[in-house]
Amino acid sequence: MSQPTSVTPRGRGAQLATAGARDATSSIFTPPPHDDRRADAVFRALLYLGLTVALTGLASIIIWALVVGGPRVNLALLTAGPSTIDPGSAGYRTAILGTIYVIGGVVVLILPLGVGSAIYMEEYADRSKWWNRVIDVNIQNLAGVPSIVFGILGLAFIVRGPLSLGFVAAAGSLTLALLVLPTIILSSREAIRAVPPSIRDGSLALGATQWQTIRRQVLPAARPGILTGLILSVARAIGEAAPLLLVGATVFVTFDPRFFSDGYSTLPVMIFNYASRPQEEFRLLAAAGVIVMLGLVLVMNSFAVWLRNRYEQQLSS
Amino acid sequence: MSSTLDPAAPSVGATARQPLGAARPDYLGTAVKGVLFACAAVSVAATLAIVASLLPPTVSFFRQIPIREFFTGTLWAPGFANASFGVWPIVVGSGMVVVISLSVAIPVGLASAVYLSEYAPPRVRQVIKPLLEVLEGIPTVAIGLFAFLFLRPLAETVLPFLPWQGPFSIGVAAVAVGLLIIPLVASVSDDAMRGVPRSLREGAYALGASKFNVTVRVVLPAAISGIVAAIVLAASRGVGETMVVLLAAGAGRPQLSFDPTKGVQTITAYIAGTATGDIPTGTLTYDTIFAVGALLFAATFVLNMIAVRFVRRYREVYD
Numbered sequence: 001m002s003q004p005t006s007v008t009p010r011g012r013g014a015q016l017a018t019a020g021a022r023d024a025t026s027s028i029f030t031p032p033p034h035d036d037r038r039a040d041a042v043f044r045a046l047l048y049l050g051l052t053v054a055l056t057g058l059a060s061i062i063i064w065a066l067v068v069g070g071p072r073v074n075l076a077l078l079t080a081g082p083s084t085i086d087p088g089s090a091g092y093r094t095a096i097l098g099t100i101y102v103i104g105g106v107v108v109l110i111l112p113l114g115v116g117s118a119i120y121m122e123e124y125a126d127r128s129k130w131w132n133r134v135i136d137v138n139i140q141n142l143a144g145v146p147s148i149v150f151g152i153l154g155l156a157f158i159v160r161g162p163l164s165l166g167f168v169a170a171a172g173s174l175t176l177a178l179l180v181l182p183t184i185i186l187s188s189r190e191a192i193r194a195v196p197p198s199i200r201d202g203s204l205a206l207g208a209t210q211w212q213t214i215r216r217q218v219l220p221a222a223r224p225g226i227l228t229g230l231i232l233s234v235a236r237a238i239g240e241a242a243p244l245l246l247v248g249a250t251v252f253v254t255f256d257p258r259f260f261s262d263g264y265s266t267l268p269v270m271i272f273n274y275a276s277r278p279q280e281e282f283r284l285l286a287a288a289g290v291i292v293m294l295g296l297v298l299v300m301n302s303f304a305v306w307l308r309n310r311y312e313q314q315l316s317s
Numbered sequence: 318m319s320s321t322l323d324p325a326a327p328s329v330g331a332t333a334r335q336p337l338g339a340a341r342p343d344y345l346g347t348a349v350k351g352v353l354f355a356c357a358a359v360s361v362a363a364t365l366a367i368v369a370s371l372l373p374p375t376v377s378f379f380r381q382i383p384i385r386e387f388f389t390g391t392l393w394a395p396g397f398a399n400a401s402f403g404v405w406p407i408v409v410g411s412g413m414v415v416v417i418s419l420s421v422a423i424p425v426g427l428a429s430a431v432y433l434s435e436y437a438p439p440r441v442r443q444v445i446k447p448l449l450e451v452l453e454g455i456p457t458v459a460i461g462l463f464a465f466l467f468l469r470p471l472a473e474t475v476l477p478f479l480p481w482q483g484p485f486s487i488g489v490a491a492v493a494v495g496l497l498i499i500p501l502v503a504s505v506s507d508d509a510m511r512g513v514p515r516s517l518r519e520g521a522y523a524l525g526a527s528k529f530n531v532t533v534r535v536v537l538p539a540a541i542s543g544i545v546a547a548i549v550l551a552a553s554r555g556v557g558e559t560m561v562v563l564l565a566a567g568a569g570r571p572q573l574s575f576d577p578t579k580g581v582q583t584i585t586a587y588i589a590g591t592a593t594g595d596i597p598t599g600t601l602t603y604d605t606i607f608a609v610g611a612l613l614f615a616a617t618f619v620l621n622m623i624a625v626r627f628v629r630r631y632r633e634v635y636d
Contacts, residue, residue: 050428116356146557239456
């Protein structure tokens with residue numbers, strides 16, 4: 001009945017035939033209608049239940065952090081240095097500075113590398129060449145490598161071995177940059193692919209070279225999508241702790257860190273550090289740190305998702 | 318001549334551009350292409366560097382410890398006076414995390430995906446889909462802390478008859494990991510179900526099927542490769558998850574145990590717990606971290622390749 005005529009090939013005749021077929025088959029195959037309706041209702045209830053569990057489960061993490069850590073949140077939490085003795089006055093000053101340094105390095109590294117890779121894969125790469133297919137599969141696989149393995153890579157290759165930077169913030173930056181590189185590449189590729197081919201054809205037809213076309217037409221059009229990918233990657237890097245445990249972020253830093261020398265720590269690692277202490281006050285301090293980190297990461301993610309949805313609507317309309 | 322005007326030639330980007338006798342060679346273009354290729358090659362270099370950093374210490378490890386002992390031994394006690402290197406206890410720990418977390422995430426994630434894809438009114442979908450995406454970004458440290466300080470005491474209150482002991486429990490940690498991977502299962506399965514062509518659904522409706530029957534007998538089977546890919550990806554995330562198990566399942570002395578109420582060490586928790594200090598290069602402890610890391614890398618690599626296969630299959634069928 002509700003079939004759009006474009007799907008049924010021959011209008012009224014086909015509609016009648018479909019109605020007849022439906023009557024015939026429904027009486028043979030389907031159980032009596034009230035049973036069907038009951039199955040439908042039960043199924044629907046199960047789906048609601050699943051979605052409710054998913055949303056309340058994830059939301060309860062945020063609510064728990066607010067309830068437990070909330071009373072501990074004040075300005076000193078951000079500006080006071082760490083302490084192993086007095087949890088009452090300790091704060092996240094050095095950890096926040098460490099996060100800013102490490103993440104600054106991540107942005108500087110992944111923006112050119114990620115966007116460059118995406119442009120190459122979408123605009124230049126010839127899919128019939130084996131090395132381009134290798135790059136493609138490799139990025140997909142790299143996206144699934146556990147973060148702790150990047151920590152091992154950082155320990156063997158960046159802290160020691162070929163680069164030998166030592167346990168410094170720059171080593172943390174490099175390690176996290178490699179970790180989130182697939183994220184920014186994949187979303188930048190999607191953004192570039194979404195730019196209509198007609199824009200490229202128009203530019204090329206007017207005599208622009210391929211690089212001029214990419215720089216002046218494709219990249220500006222893909223900018224919101226690329227920005228989305230960048231924000232999502234940075235948000236992920238901010239919350240990541242496991243690989244940094246291996247590249248030296250666990251040091252208890254009581255001074256403001258520098259980039260290429262001295263020890264460093266970051267917000268999530270510091271939270272982990274406080275959480276592993278047995279005293280109750282340190283655990284409250286950890287929960288308060290979670291509020292700061294969650295606030296930062298969730299605001300960034302919300303902005304990124306909002307930006308992408310707006311951008312997708314613009315492209316489709 | 319006719320080939321340059323071939324209307325069947327691909328019209329995307331430069332592949333359609335034919336030289337009309339350029340005034341001068343495009344040096345800039347060639348240089349740019351080279352630089353961009355170098356950027357793309359970095360990710361391949363990263364994979365090679367992972368393999369290159371894992372291999373030598375792993376080889377050195379197996380020079381000292383027989384492969385047989387590693388893969389068949391049931392006592393994991395590296396770093397102890399009479400050290401033992403049977404990997405099974407931590408493999409069982411990781412296995413329990415995967416099994417328990419998937420048994421939480423598959424029903425809940427799949428139900429959410431079916432609801433979002435087949436039942437939700439567009440308005441509801443517009444709110445819930447982005448909400449799930451945002452919640453997917455909750456840092457794992459936060460989830461680990463939540464599991465350690467809230468879920469573990471809660472579990473003891475709700476199920477007091479179980480033999481809880483100590484502050485750690487691998488079962489509770491695994492449930493928290495399940496919570497973490499729900500958005501992943503939901504979004505990948507939702508994509509797969511929305512990729513099923515409308516005509517399949519309409520065909521079934523035309524034959525008199527109900528909404529329930531269309532969903533269960535048409536859409537789910539048609540989207541099965543994407544759903545399998547979602548589950549395999551989730552399993553890979555579960556194996557590799559570190560902070561939640563480190564906080565909530567403990568990094569203490571490992572033991573071969575299938576009891577979810579106990580604190581059991583996993584592969585990832587061993588690596589993170591051991592490598593935190595400044596371990597001298599070349600020692601057996603250092604090599605052990607890399608041997609275990611190689612095992613983890615191999616396991617997730619296989620899972621990821623399977624997932625890539627399944628994703629490609631459903632794309633090929635319906636795109």
